[in-house]
Amino acid sequence: MSPTLAVYLKECRESLRDKRVLLNALVLGPLLGPVLFVGLLRLAIGHELERADKPLPVVIIGAERAPNLIEALRQDGLKALPAVPDVEAAVREQRVTLALRITAQFDDDWRAGRPAQVEIIYDSSDRDADSQFERLKGMLENYSRRTGAMRLIARGLLPSVASGLLIATRDQATPQARGAMLFAMLPYFLILTSFLGGMWLAIDSTAGERERQSLEPLLINPVPRGQILLGKLCAAATFSLISLTLGLAAFSIAAHFQPSAQLEMTLNLGPAVAGALLLLMVPLVLLIVIAQMLVSAFSRSYREAQTYVSLLQLLPLIPSIALSVLPFTPRLWMYTLPLIGQQLTILRLLRGEAVNPLPLALCTVVTLLAAGAVFLVTRRVYESERLAVNA
Amino acid sequence: MIQIEQLHKRFGARTAVEDVSFSAHDGQITGLLGPNGAGKTTTLRMLYALLRPDSGRVTVDGIDAALQPLEVRRRLGVLPDARGLYKRLSARENIAYFAQLHGMEPQLIRQRSDALIQALAMQDIAERRVEGFSQGERVKTAIARALVHDPRHIVLDEPTNGLDVMATRGLRDFLRQLKSEGRCVLFSTHIMQEVAALCDRIVIIAGGRVVADGTPEALRELAGEHSLEEAFVKLIGNAGVGELA
Numbered sequence: 001m002s003p004t005l006a007v008y009l010k011e012c013r014e015s016l017r018d019k020r021v022l023l024n025a026l027v028l029g030p031l032l033g034p035v036l037f038v039g040l041l042r043l044a045i046g047h048e049l050e051r052a053d054k055p056l057p058v059v060i061i062g063a064e065r066a067p068n069l070i071e072a073l074r075q076d077g078l079k080a081l082p083a084v085p086d087v088e089a090a091v092r093e094q095r096v097t098l099a100l101r102i103t104a105q106f107d108d109d110w111r112a113g114r115p116a117q118v119e120i121i122y123d124s125s126d127r128d129a130d131s132q133f134e135r136l137k138g139m140l141e142n143y144s145r146r147t148g149a150m151r152l153i154a155r156g157l158l159p160s161v162a163s164g165l166l167i168a169t170r171d172q173a174t175p176q177a178r179g180a181m182l183f184a185m186l187p188y189f190l191i192l193t194s195f196l197g198g199m200w201l202a203i204d205s206t207a208g209e210r211e212r213q214s215l216e217p218l219l220i221n222p223v224p225r226g227q228i229l230l231g232k233l234c235a236a237a238t239f240s241l242i243s244l245t246l247g248l249a250a251f252s253i254a255a256h257f258q259p260s261a262q263l264e265m266t267l268n269l270g271p272a273v274a275g276a277l278l279l280l281m282v283p284l285v286l287l288i289v290i291a292q293m294l295v296s297a298f299s300r301s302y303r304e305a306q307t308y309v310s311l312l313q314l315l316p317l318i319p320s321i322a323l324s325v326l327p328f329t330p331r332l333w334m335y336t337l338p339l340i341g342q343q344l345t346i347l348r349l350l351r352g353e354a355v356n357p358l359p360l361a362l363c364t365v366v367t368l369l370a371a372g373a374v375f376l377v378t379r380r381v382y383e384s385e386r387l388a389v390n391a
Numbered sequence: 392m393i394q395i396e397q398l399h400k401r402f403g404a405r406t407a408v409e410d411v412s413f414s415a416h417d418g419q420i421t422g423l424l425g426p427n428g429a430g431k432t433t434t435l436r437m438l439y440a441l442l443r444p445d446s447g448r449v450t451v452d453g454i455d456a457a458l459q460p461l462e463v464r465r466r467l468g469v470l471p472d473a474r475g476l477y478k479r480l481s482a483r484e485n486i487a488y489f490a491q492l493h494g495m496e497p498q499l500i501r502q503r504s505d506a507l508i509q510a511l512a513m514q515d516i517a518e519r520r521v522e523g524f525s526q527g528e529r530v531k532t533a534i535a536r537a538l539v540h541d542p543r544h545i546v547l548d549e550p551t552n553g554l555d556v557m558a559t560r561g562l563r564d565f566l567r568q569l570k571s572e573g574r575c576v577l578f579s580t581h582i583m584q585e586v587a588a589l590c591d592r593i594v595i596i597a598g599g600r601v602v603a604d605g606t607p608e609a610l611r612e613l614a615g616e617h618s619l620e621e622a623f624v625k626l627i628g629n630a631g632v633g634e635l636a
């Protein structure tokens with residue numbers, strides 16, 4: 001048996017007997033992303049849908065001046081609430097979300113065929129009021145158009161002469177593309193899962209082994225340290241990949257539970273795409289794990305290693321946020337950046353778009369080269385005297 | 392045979408080992424005796440090529456540790472100062488791991504492990520996980536793991552640290568057995584009685600220097616004292632003046 005294989009098998013066996021590693025790599029890591037994700041999604045979508053169906057409560061001031069208007073709004077789903085004194089203050093203090101005032105001269109204007117004024121009182125800084133305001137405005141505009149059309153007909157004119165334009169929208173986003181917008185954060189969750197999967201083993205097999213005083217005996221064996229490092233790296237990468245596989249499976253299952261049908265969205269995460277994702281992630285997993293081991297080898301204690309490695313996992317958050325906040329067209333050079341290249345490719349896969357071989361190859365080769373470079377640096381740290389001896 | 396010639400080692404501004412030379416012969420037990428902080432552990436670490444000496448040379452059977460560290464380590468069985476075991480593995484699995492790192496075949500690993508488990512009287516703990524072992528059981532496991540590849544040279548850093556009387560006696564018998572097999576045994580200690588009871592040859596080290604080197608009888612004569620302990624105190628005391636080195 002080669003020494004590298006011996007180290008690999010021993011690290012795997014020991015980790016499989018460690019409840020903390022198992023819990024983190026095989027349960028918490030893979031489940032955290034999907035649960036958090038679907039939970040938030042259901043909450044957000046459920047909230048929106050529920051509000052769209054529910055009657056819209058609006059405080060009406062001067063309802064007696066326009067009984068026909070109120071009746072029409074009620075048929076559209078408005079729930080008229082009785083007037084309150086000083087409605088402006090009530091809205092400012094958020095006791096009332098939305099109010100509608102029928103002005104005093106409404107009736108006179110209406111009878112004279114002049115535009116009759118109504119006022120919507122709301123607070124645009126109140127997030128909840130925003131969608132309610134849009135709904136109420138839509139209802140009023142509807143009513144305004146309807147009555148306007150009837151006045152034209154009464155004067156013997158076609159209502160269509162009043163419309164200069166007819167605007168129709170044709171959204172070209174495929175259902176998958178809309179689903180992927182929703183899932184723009186999915187790459188981060190997948191990368192986070194690979195971080196969590198390998199983290200414990202990476203720390204435990206370097207900083208942990210030193211702290212438990214077993215590193216010195218290990219290094220006295222007649223094995224080049226690069227081979228020992230390689231065995232540990234492969235073990236941590238294996239756990240990371242297992243974690244990632246479980247995470248993908250959990251996402252695939254979770255995708256069935258998300259209320260995508262109501263939003264006419266489908267998430268493209270079948271076995272073929274999941275397999276492609278996994279392959280795509282292998283070089284990145286190697287890079288992540290070797291970076292974690294480098295940080296652990298530098299740290300003087302287990303706790304210190306834990307702190308630094310935890311900071312390290314915030315790193316992929318930066319491109320994720322940038323990609324979801326800044327809308328830009330991916331350019332070829334972006335694929336050469338590890339983390340970003342993978343995130344862009346994952347998004348394309350989820351959208352059901354074809355992945356071009358050139359960016360994919362670039363992304364893979366550059367990430368592998370980066371992993372190799374970090375491996376060489378880590379081997380240097382491993383070969384230094386201070387690794388095993390606290391002198 | 393282990394030969395150490397004029398070793399020097401500094402850590403930053405502090406000199407840990409300053410001109411240490413001695414040799415340990417096959418079929419003998421050599422004791423490296425010295426107070427805490429004398430430079431024993433640093434010397435041994437340079438011997439098994441964990442540290443690189445600033446100057447000087449270590450050879451094992453004529454092989455230079457600086458040039459061929461892996462070859463030297465193959466010939467050494469080392470119980471280092473740090474003797475952490477893998478607590479989630481059984482004693483036998485701990486031993487087998489190091490055997491695999493030496494490239495041994497499964498059948499040979501089984502055979503050597505059984506022999507060592509018997510010799511160290513650890514049959515009842517061999518299949519248990521190391522977590523919860525007593526100090527004595529840990530040392531036994533660490534020694535078995537260090538000797539699994541049947542090395543000719545055995546280096547032990549303070550092997551009796553933390554052991555009770557019975558465990559210490561058992562260890563002494565084991566070291567004598569290794570000696571009778573013609574092996575070269577070198578161990579360090581700060582305890583006088585250890586060397587008196589065991590050693591064919593004593594190297595006293597203090598302040599990073601060898602202050603005396605010889606048989607127990609020769610050292611007593613050198614110091615002009617009847618008891619070895621008095622001789623030890625006197626020799627170490629002189630090291631401060633630097634006359635005896």
